[in-house]
Amino acid sequence: MKQTFRVALAGNPNCGKTTIFNLLTGARQHVGNYPGVTVERKSGIVHVGVLEVEVIDLPGIYSLSSSSPEEKVAFKELMDTPVDLILNIVDASNPQRNLYLTTQLAELGIPMMLVFNMADDAYRRGLKFNLPVLEHYFGIPIVRTVGAKGIGTEHLKHVMGNLLSAPERKLPNSLRYGTHLDQAIQELTARIESLNPPFSSRIPARYFAIKLLEGDDGVCRMKPFTPLMEETVTLREKLAIRLGAEIETLLPDSRYGMISGACREAVRITNERRRQISDDIDRFITNRYLGLPIFLGVMFLIFFLTFFCSQPLVNFLEWFFGALADVINRFWPTGQLDFVRSLLTEGIIGGVGGVLVFLPNIVFLFLGIAFLEGTGYMARAAYVMDGFMHRFGLHGKSFIPMLLGFGCTVPAVMATRSIESEKDRLTTIMILPLMSCGARLPIYSLLIPIFFAEKFQALVMWTIYLIGVLLALAGARLLKSTLFKGGDEVYVMELPPYRMPTFRSLLLHMWERTLLYLRKAGTLILAASIVLYLLNTLPVKTQFSKDYEGKIAALEKKMPSQEAKKEIRSLEAERNFEKLEYSMAGRIGRGLSYVLHPLGFDWRVSSALIGAFAAKELFVSQLGILFSVADSGDGDASSLQAQMKGQYTPLQAFCIMLFCLISIPCIGTVAVVRRETGSNFLTFLQFAGLTLTAYLVTLIVYQAGRLFF
């Protein structure tokens, strides 16, 4: 007989839970998101003998309350779905804090087993466990593992199989809180059981009684308990006075007391080697003076990895997509469905390919971040940077996404996932597009050399970047004092000991993130590329001012001299210009130019901005078409520069750059922001807010600048 069991993995953050999960399930994993929050939900299948077991990796939590999205999600999973067994992973080198969660899991009325992971670490720290004593205390079996080396998993599976196939469910012991508290718990349990209408749940009433006494927000707000609240409050006050403790910490106090009691009997320290290497490294890395330079160095390395090492792969992908389009063009039966062909090659391969070429960057970046997170440096980086970032209402961890934003906004937005505080995370996402990304660089490098004397060029570039950063910081302040006000959540963060992540877990982590990027952002970018392509080509112009076809054909008949080739190219360019002018994009551009005229933009710049929405660098190629520049295939910027010279003033050029910097994030950004915020409103707000800011800032700069230049 085959039956699917459900097993939930629970444990503190950094206890090696994910390593155990990966060991159990291998590659058979399903990664998703809990609805409404950015907490990942992972599950996978493992076969234990004849049993099929679905393993759910709950988010890492310190306690089963409702003070963070992770805790809420974990509790909901345990309450709403039937779970046959809880695998509680415990970092054996830090039993006290880890067993705190165990005391709460034991009250859920679900069979449980304890996994003392990192047993080698504990041994090195000189901790010796008398496991039978602990097994007896909690009433559940305990196994020892070393996740990083894969030791103990077979035994773990064996014990798990035995528990699942046992004829009766053996529940953990119910723990004693001391006379006064136990009495109060009993009273409340009785009251819950006699509620009318009756309250029923998979989880025993005693658990809810304890959570009510604890003053847990989530449980206190549950509808059925409203009639009990008054009684609960009096009970809590009475207990606090009797036990001489703060009301809020009644239960934590006695739980830690319980654990100390259990540990006193079951844990011994044999070895005096207390100092860990981790502490020595830390004394250096988070040093008051050295911390910052070290952090900047590490970030530079990650950048180097992301944007330098992946360059050959990016080039390869560019070549690949080019070749792919060529092949399709060559083998497409001529004259048949030409429109579909160009949609495929120019629209889809051009658009989606244009974004996909950055995939190596993203993969390397995620690898770097996974490494920083896995070793435990990420928490230190946040610790080092927080003092600075806090002044602008941002979190220490916001710094990394902001730096990444100079490369590409899309992975930067995804990197905000490591920020726990929801409001800080959203604030960071909202301001990220202001960090001038790499795709805007072609715009600057096109315009700056044309309109600014050589000695000012670097200064102008620097000014543009600086304006972006300043606006971002100002924006963060503004958001924190309005929309995300009061999000100054309690800041308390664990700095986990340094550990070398396993190669396997790094790759898995990287792969998960890459897949998410491909799947979600990919679909939207595909749709947007098609729409933009249609905007650029429809309606198709049939009547041209000159007979381009005839002229080109005539030229081609002649000897293929350099002269003729050049003429053909310029004719083709002129034709493209007419096509684009006639198209929707051209018309929208003309329409937009009425609005954008006060900023100093003409219709050509306006329609190029539509291209910039697809990807910022498309601004340049769109401008190229509009200025009828022959696409010579190499260094087309120089001929475009020659064309543009004299068309605009330096002030106008500066305003174009300013507008491109601030306005409309590209479609990839919009897609990923929608995904990561889970809110249409915020996505729209960012879009509209940035565009409006861009308009106002550019308007002021242009109009004020005209007084002087």
Add this chain to the structure above:
Amino acid sequence: MQNEPISSSLEDYLEAIAEIIENKGHAHTKDIADRMNVKMPSVTNAIQMLAAKGLIRYQSHTPVTLTVRGTERAAVIRLRHAALKNFFRTLLKLEEDESNQTACKVEHIVGEKVMSRFVTLTEAIMNRTDCEGLRDYLNTTMPTISADSQEDVVALDTLEVGQSGIVAHVSSNLRGIKKFADLGLVSGTLLTLEGHAPFGDLLRVRVMGSSLSMRSRDAAQIWVHPARGIPEDHSREIIL
């Protein structure tokens, strides 16, 4: 009411003047300065203020005398001092000097109502027959409580880097007190301040074998008994 409030230092002056007059019959500025252990100009300044409030009579080069209102006011202050001193001396069993000094500090901030209830409590415990057991208990326990067991509690953020301490109590003003408690910051936990982050605001604390970082202003709400010296051995955190 005629008892317009005067500052606590002026109350001290008034009290001193009354006592000197009681002992010597009259109070010279020099006597007051000696008794209060301050410089002459401060005394002159204070008695001019007291005179302006109509509590004393004062002309240069003549001794200070109290007005009727001044006499009344001084009597109230001295009564309070005596009652408080009595409480510290007979119930809390503090030494004579310490009782005096503590009474001096407390007397200014305690209102009339609280004061009379204090007196009632002291008298009840000292005189009622059904409080005999309590009196015995106080007589034996109070003297054994040494000064440093209670008073030597400092805020976590004022510990030296590398210094350890045991959490005495966590103030209920601490935001997110529950979250800190979940992480093990409850009374009786041993912790060590490991250092400060650049730009000051954050500090890191070793608790139960791992480091926590938190804001200084949150740490200021956690009170600890500092350990003497820097123990290399963290074994207590497990055994505790």
